[in-house]
Amino acid sequence: MQKYKPLILVTNDDGINAPGIAALIEVMKTLGEVVIIAPDKAQSGMGHAITINSTIRINKRNTYDVKEEYSCSGTPVDCIKFGVNKIMDRKPDLCVSGINHGTNMSINVIYSGTMSAAVEGAIEGIPSIGFSLSDYTIDADFTASKKIVKTIAEKVLQNGLPEGVCLNVNIPKLKLELIKGIKVCRQAKANWVEEFDERHDPSGHPYYWLTGKFENLDLNDIDTDIWALENGYVSIVPTQFDMTAHKAIAEITKWEF
DSSP, X not given: OOOOOOEEEEEOSSOTTOHHHHHHHHHHTTTSEEEEXXXXXXXXXXXXXXXXXXXXXXXXXXXXXXXXXXXXSSOHHHHHHHIIIIIOSSOOSEEEEEEEESOOOTTHHHHOHHHHXXXXXXXXXXXXXXXXXXXXXXTOOOHHHHHHHHHHHHHHHHHOOOTTEEEEEEEOSSOGGGOOEEEEOBOOOEEEEEEEEEEEOTTSOEEEEEEEEEEESOTTXXXXXXXXXXXXXXXXXXXXXXXXXXXXXXXXXXXXX
């Protein structure tokens, strides 16, 4: 009897030609049948954006030697929606996004195309993981990341995930032997102190570049993703798409509308 192979959907936000997704695909091919649907260009910072005011174009490719492979003109979330509803003949057993070039810790999960793809997978009822490496360079070393990715993906395939939950995994920029372990933790309280750098074009008209500084407001708490990364651990934050502030319901109900 032929052994059942998990069906795995792979995407990212750095684009289908990024080194990070190549590393992720390499690992997933050892775990099951792989279908790739990823943006045809970088889509970092797109959050949970979807394409509604223009067309989406899909191009079939054969770069990574997998079951099926497509580039998509849309966002990471478009990729998941298109894969589940148009390309795949059954629901995937696992959806993975990344490996992102740069972290998606703390508040960055809100802006991240990598994590929004994982969240969309969870909305579709698929066990989903977003992977990020704390290295923004195009020539980042994914050797240690591949070991971590395989360990966590195997656990999710074995155990599943709670309904409505995906995993936000951030990996420190360290050799494997220097990584202290894997910590399940919470999203740190932090924000961006933002500025707009004003410049002028040759006609004298102003234009702006968004700049800013990341500010950690959980400096002394050791149960956060920022602490884990800064201290040599892989962080796993269970993340949900239910944005209800449940603990505020009782308080606001007292207002007696």
